[in-house]
Amino acid sequence: MTQKQTFDVSGMTCAACSARVEKTTSGVVGVEHVVVNLLKNSMEVEYDGNPATLAAISAAVEKAGYGAAPRIEAAAAAGAPSGAAPSAARENAAAKEAAHVRMRLIVSFVFTIPLFYLSMGHMFGWPIPGIFLGHENMLTFAFTQFLLLLPVIFVNFKFFRVGFKTLFHGSPNMDSLIALGSTASTVYGIVAIYRIGWGMGHGDVDFAHMAAMDLYFESAAMILTLITLGKYFEARAKGKTTDAIAQLMDLSPKTAIRRNVDGAEEEVPVEQVRPGDILIVRAGAGVPVDGVVVEGAGTVDESVITGESVPVEKGVGAAVTGATVNRTGWFAMRAERVGADTVLAGIVRMVDEATSSKAPIEKLADKISGVFVPVVIAIALITFIIWMFVGAGVATALSHAISVLVISCPCALGLATPTAIMVGTGRGAANGILVKSAEALQTAHGVKTVVLDKTGTITKGAPEVCEVLVVEGRCDSASSAAGCTGGVPSSADGFGGAHKASSARAEQSSGLFVRVRTAERLGAAEAIQTSQVDAQTLAFLSLVYSLEKRSEHPLAQAIVVYAEARGAMAQEVERFEQIPGGGLRGVVAGRACLAGNAWLMEDGDVDAAFASEQAQRLADEGKTVIYFAVDGSLAGVIALADEPKPRSAAALAELSRMGIRTVMLTGDNERTAHAIQKRVGTDDVIAGVLPQGKEEVIRDLQKQGTVAMVGDGVNDAPALARADVGIAIGAGTDIAIDSADIVLMKSDLADVPAAISLSRATMRNIKQNLFWALIYNVICIPVAAGALSFAGVTLNPMIAAAAMSCSSVCVVSNALRLRGWKPVVLGEVASALEPDAAPDAASGAALASEAGAPATDGPSAEDGDESPVSAGHSQEMQTVKPKEIIMEKKLSVEGMMCQHCVAHVKKALEGVEGVEEAVVDLDSNSATAKLSADVADQVLVDAIVDAGYEAKVVE
Numbered sequence: 001m002t003q004k005q006t007f008d009v010s011g012m013t014c015a016a017c018s019a020r021v022e023k024t025t026s027g028v029v030g031v032e033h034v035v036v037n038l039l040k041n042s043m044e045v046e047y048d049g050n051p052a053t054l055a056a057i058s059a060a061v062e063k064a065g066y067g068a069a070p071r072i073e074a075a076a077a078a079g080a081p082s083g084a085a086p087s088a089a090r091e092n093a094a095a096k097e098a099a100h101v102r103m104r105l106i107v108s109f110v111f112t113i114p115l116f117y118l119s120m121g122h123m124f125g126w127p128i129p130g131i132f133l134g135h136e137n138m139l140t141f142a143f144t145q146f147l148l149l150l151p152v153i154f155v156n157f158k159f160f161r162v163g164f165k166t167l168f169h170g171s172p173n174m175d176s177l178i179a180l181g182s183t184a185s186t187v188y189g190i191v192a193i194y195r196i197g198w199g200m201g202h203g204d205v206d207f208a209h210m211a212a213m214d215l216y217f218e219s220a221a222m223i224l225t226l227i228t229l230g231k232y233f234e235a236r237a238k239g240k241t242t243d244a245i246a247q248l249m250d251l252s253p254k255t256a257i258r259r260n261v262d263g264a265e266e267e268v269p270v271e272q273v274r275p276g277d278i279l280i281v282r283a284g285a286g287v288p289v290d291g292v293v294v295e296g297a298g299t300v301d302e303s304v305i306t307g308e309s310v311p312v313e314k315g316v317g318a319a320v321t322g323a324t325v326n327r328t329g330w331f332a333m334r335a336e337r338v339g340a341d342t343v344l345a346g347i348v349r350m351v352d353e354a355t356s357s358k359a360p361i362e363k364l365a366d367k368i369s370g371v372f373v374p375v376v377i378a379i380a381l382i383t384f385i386i387w388m389f390v391g392a393g394v395a396t397a398l399s400h401a402i403s404v405l406v407i408s409c410p411c412a413l414g415l416a417t418p419t420a421i422m423v424g425t426g427r428g429a430a431n432g433i434l435v436k437s438a439e440a441l442q443t444a445h446g447v448k449t450v451v452l453d454k455t456g457t458i459t460k461g462a463p464e465v466c467e468v469l470v471v472e473g474r475c476d477s478a479s480s481a482a483g484c485t486g487g488v489p490s491s492a493d494g495f496g497g498a499h500k501a502s503s504a505r506a507e508q509s510s511g512l513f514v515r516v517r518t519a520e521r522l523g524a525a526e527a528i529q530t531s532q533v534d535a536q537t538l539a540f541l542s543l544v545y546s547l548e549k550r551s552e553h554p555l556a557q558a559i560v561v562y563a564e565a566r567g568a569m570a571q572e573v574e575r576f577e578q579i580p581g582g583g584l585r586g587v588v589a590g591r592a593c594l595a596g597n598a599w600l601m602e603d604g605d606v607d608a609a610f611a612s613e614q615a616q617r618l619a620d621e622g623k624t625v626i627y628f629a630v631d632g633s634l635a636g637v638i639a640l641a642d643e644p645k646p647r648s649a650a651a652l653a654e655l656s657r658m659g660i661r662t663v664m665l666t667g668d669n670e671r672t673a674h675a676i677q678k679r680v681g682t683d684d685v686i687a688g689v690l691p692q693g694k695e696e697v698i699r700d701l702q703k704q705g706t707v708a709m710v711g712d713g714v715n716d717a718p719a720l721a722r723a724d725v726g727i728a729i730g731a732g733t734d735i736a737i738d739s740a741d742i743v744l745m746k747s748d749l750a751d752v753p754a755a756i757s758l759s760r761a762t763m764r765n766i767k768q769n770l771f772w773a774l775i776y777n778v779i780c781i782p783v784a785a786g787a788l789s790f791a792g793v794t795l796n797p798m799i800a801a802a803a804m805s806c807s808s809v810c811v812v813s814n815a816l817r818l819r820g821w822k823p824v825v826l827g828e829v830a831s832a833l834e835p836d837a838a839p840d841a842a843s844g845a846a847l848a849s850e851a852g853a854p855a856t857d858g859p860s861a862e863d864g865d866e867s868p869v870s871a872g873h874s875q876e877m878q879t880v881k882p883k884e885i886i887m888e889k890k891l892s893v894e895g896m897m898c899q900h901c902v903a904h905v906k907k908a909l910e911g912v913e914g915v916e917e918a919v920v921d922l923d924s925n926s927a928t929a930k931l932s933a934d935v936a937d938q939v940l941v942d943a944i945v946d947a948g949y950e951a952k953v954v955e
């Protein structure tokens with residue numbers, strides 16, 4: 001059985017090290033997959049589950065010149081949530097390492113500065129103590145420099161220990177290059193001391209003087225000091241890449257107030273909290289762990305977890321999340337998930353795993369790094385031989401060879417990708433976008449099509465009452481006890497029998513509706529306060545409320561919430577019955593009542609034909625209508641709809657601006673799908689799709705390019721797994737989240753373009769880093785070897801060491817620019833009906849479904865996540881498709897500089913009659929026009945030219 005194990009790896013200093021460790025581990029029998037992370041000095045291994053395999057891995061890595069120890073997850077770091085302990089331990093280790101490098105740097109400078117002054121001062125005219133001047137003091141001059149070099153070598157001996165160890169094991173790394181360069185300089189200087197002694201002993205002062213001017217001790221010290229300086233800056237910069245994880249861990253409270261069985265309260269470390277404990281959370285305090293409110297109430301700021309700035313009211317029964325903050329109020333909570341099971345620990349773990357993974361683009365750097373150091377050593381030897389061959393002398397040849405060794409920088413290659421990935425995933429986590437792998441972060445940048453589930457993703461996922469219409473005079477509070485039907489008596493059994501007598505009156509009253517409009521947000525106190533109803537409507541709502549309260553159907557629950565908010569009073573209900581596929585039946589306060597769809601009205605012989613004209617219009621708007629009849633006459637209708645989320649339209653518009661095609665995928669019928677499409681603006685709609693069909697749709701769309709799927713339901717899981725990038729809405733099911741590559745904690749569709757934007761920014765940064773790292777080595781190595789000596793351009797070892805240090809610092813610093821990334825701020829798009837769309841009472845507007853057919857345009861029973869409707873009525877699968885594409889024409893477009901340009905070109909082409917869709921690619925400066933009719937090439941070119949760009953048809 002395959003298992004996973006994390007190893008802490010020691011001794012790695014560059015990409016060549018990580019490549020060697022990865023190659024060595026992969027060769028161990030029983031290892032199936034391995035990923036080494038240079039930035040975190042860790043290794044993720046999938047193996048056969050045999051404990052002997054772990055021991056074999058450690059032995060193999062040690063034989064290669066490094067150390068590898070299986071990580072023990074038991075001990076929790078102080079102040080960190082359990083499960084985040086490894087990250088905290090690495091943070092502490094990184095801090096200790098940075099402090100150690102700082103100490104080495106200080107010591108190195110203390111001795112290197114006087115060494116440099118002594119060796120180079122005479123060249124700059126600086127005053128030199130007389131004890132070091134003159135031919136008689138040459139040996140003192142040289143030996144003093146050697147003594148000043150020794151402390152620098154001592155504090156930086158790690159370079160020599162690791163460098164020669166890996167070299168002897170056949171896996172040289174960056175430390176090997178530094179060790180070889182410094183050793184060569186030191187040995188050459190020591191030989192020079194012996195030459196000085198020989199010259200002075202034999203009276204050859206000139207020979208001794210030449211040796212004294214050719215010591216190279218200052219080069220050895222400067223190489224070590226400047227490399228250490230670079231390591232210090234690199235360590236500081238790399239420390240900032242993990243800020244996101246550190247900040248997440250710091251969010252968790254360190255203590256909790258626990259109520260004991262005797263009622264006494266005590267403050268305990270959060271690590272001691274166990275499931276079932278009752279915890280007290282006062283105003284201004286953080287929620288210690290995940291749990292449920294059992295007493296009191298408060299206003300909780302959840303921005304640290306979801307990124308949503310608006311505090312949420314929490315009462316008894318509400319779930320609360322650890323690390324959130326109680327702004328006002330007081331409540332007691334029951335702990336349910338603690339330690340590694342909390343949401344915060346899960347987020348930390350997810351971010352940590354993402355930063356440990358490798359993006360496909362990193363494979364290029366790994367391949368180069370695997371052979372980089374041996375190639376550099378070979379180049380240094382060839383350089384030395386060539387310069388000796390041309391008669392330049394040992395000093396010149398050695399200088400160029402050492403420069404080649406110390407200027408080469410495999411570190412920059414190794415840091416180019418992981419630093420950007422770590423900063424990018426950290427920024428995403430800070431904004432509620434959890435990226436589960438580096439591969440997903442890379443793939444998302446190339447997304448061409450975003451497919452979105454409708455219910456719960458584009459829409460709110462729950463029905464809300466949109467309008468209530470009451471037939472005037474039929475449910476007046478002053479009506480007779482005979483049945484609230486304008487004086488028409490009810491039948492003896494309470495159901496049905498009065499329909500013929502009331503039919504004529506119904507036709508005469510066809511326009512007499514009282515319209516009650518709702519506010520856009522029914523949950524807001526202002527909406528409830530301003531939605532006052534008259535006595536007649538209140539009487540109607542009380543009858544409806546009494547009947548619907550007996551049902552658990554989502555539509556019934558939405559009506560109950562609406563009626564309660566407007567003061568409806570429950571009345572006695574008798575002979576309650578739920579009619580499959582129809583609705584509800586019962587006697588409310590002695591009145592026979594029916595509530596349901598058009599089929600139920602027809603079956604109950606209730607005349608609802610006078611509402612048919614408005615029913616068609618409102619059905620086109622995608623609304624579900626519940627008819628309500630009293631004693632055989634239609635008394636009113638209630639319209640419900642699953643409204644789009646406030647920012648759905650803005651998010652889809654942003655995706656379009658980014659040049660991404662959007663497709664809405666739904667199990668609803670064509671009419672409902674069209675209605676939602678009109679309001680939110682998706683490019684295409686595929687309707688009537690059963691859950692098992694969603695995966696097939698994704699498969700077909702992938703033939704046209706990279707596809708991202710956004711969903712939240714169990715039935716979205718196969719499609720999320722099939723898509724190139726699966727994006728789960730955070731409020732969705734655990735199965736959907738587990739199947740996805742990216743999780744949006746805020747359940748906000750606006751985070752979809754934000755996630756893709758983050759991916760694009762990260763990939764740009766990685767490409768910049770790789771370009772810098774490669775071009776640096778391609779240019780600097782030949783220059784260090786003396787390729788430009790004919791032009792007077794040479795690099796001595798000290799300058800080469802400084803350049804090498806700068807290259808790594810530049811790469812890491814460039815990655816840190818991603819810390820400034822912020823998602824585009826999108827506004828909200830109102831989804832309420834416009835006032836002028838509402839007809840007045842005299843017009844007889846009714847919100848009703850098609851007469852004579854079931855009004856509930858919901859999905860089939862198999863599609864559990866779509867609009868909740870009265871059960872029992874199936875529907876045919878229908879797909880909303882564009883016109884048939886008969887040809888495609890590809891154009892070359894010049895002048896596009898950004899995604900705004902892409903949007904302009906796309907809009908210009910799609911404005912041409914016969915162009916069904918335009919796909920514009922900024923990277924290739926091309927546009928593909930998909931045509932439903934033959935369109936002349938010049939017409940397409942003119943459209944783009946009119947938009948301000950140059951174009952020509954290429955095929």
